Amino acid sequence: xxxxxxxxxxxxxxxxxxxxxxxxxxxxxxxxxxxxxxxxxxxxxxxxxxxxxxxxxxxxxxxxxxxxxxxxxxxxxxxxxxxxxxxxxxxxxxxxxxxxxxxxxxxxxxxxxxxxxxxxxxxxxxxxxxxxxxxxxxxxxxxxxxxxxxxxxxxxxxxxxxxxxxxxxxxxxxxxxxxxxx
Numbered sequence: 001x002x003x004x005x006x007x008x009x010x011x012x013x014x015x016x017x018x019x020x021x022x023x024x025x026x027x028x029x030x031x032x033x034x035x036x037x038x039x040x041x042x043x044x045x046x047x048x049x050x051x052x053x054x055x056x057x058x059x060x061x062x063x064x065x066x067x068x069x070x071x072x073x074x075x076x077x078x079x080x081x082x083x084x085x086x087x088x089x090x091x092x093x094x095x096x097x098x099x100x101x102x103x104x105x106x107x108x109x110x111x112x113x114x115x116x117x118x119x120x121x122x123x124x125x126x127x128x129x130x131x132x133x134x135x136x137x138x139x140x141x142x143x144x145x146x147x148x149x150x151x152x153x154x155x156x157x158x159x160x161x162x163x164x165x166x167x168x169x170x171x172x173x174x175x176x177x178x179x180x181x182x
Contacts, residue, residue, distance in 0.1 A: 018061075019059070019062060020061075020062045020064045020065075021061070021062075021064055021065035021068075022061030022062070022063070022065065023061045023065065023066060024059070024060065024061040025057055025060060025061075026057030026058050026059045026060035026061070027058045027059055028055055028056075028057055029055070029056045029057070029058055030050070030053045030054070030055055031047070031053060031054045031055075031056060032052065032053050033052050033053060033054075038053075038054055041054055041056065042054055069121075072118050072121050072122045072125070073121070073122075073125045074125075075122060075126075076126070079118070079119070079122040079126075080119050080122060080123075083115050083118055083119055084115070084119065086115065087111060087112055090107075090108060090111055091108055091112075143156060
């Protein structure tokens with residue numbers, strides 16, 4: 001059973017991965033020229049000047065996702081020759097003594113899925129097989145449709161939320177019953 005600290009570590013890890021991968025613009029914060037932090041932040045190159053104030057974006061994403069996607073899309077054989085040994089090395093580095101370690105197994109599963117997705121994307125783009133498969137596919141029932149060439153979110157009502165919660169609760173109860181009997 002996972003403890004509270006495991007959940008906190010998972011949330012921090014997920015948020016860190018999202019922050020590094022995302023190109024989110026952040027939350028704009030205006031610092032007036034009368035503020036104590038205005039001069040040091042402007043000297044360090046933080047923010048952009050905007051009519052007697054400095055605009056800083058808190059939490060701005062690092063944008064590594066675009067770089068990684070571009071490398072995978074345009075890369076040659078170096079992509080699988082770098083990614084596959086990284087995954088194999090991670091699997092090989094099991095903590096000693098060799099005991100059941102669910103955290104390590106979860107981390108390896110996560111990394112394997114990410115690296116597998118990157119290598120498969122490289123294979124599709126390198127071989128040219130997927131050139132006709134460039135259309136965007138949205139999961140049915142996701143709440144997004146294309147109208148006049150733009151993505152529009154479908155309005156959801158109380159009945160939609162009630163149905164979703166009923167299915168989620170049913171899945172949870174059946175899953176808990178199944179695992180408690182095994």
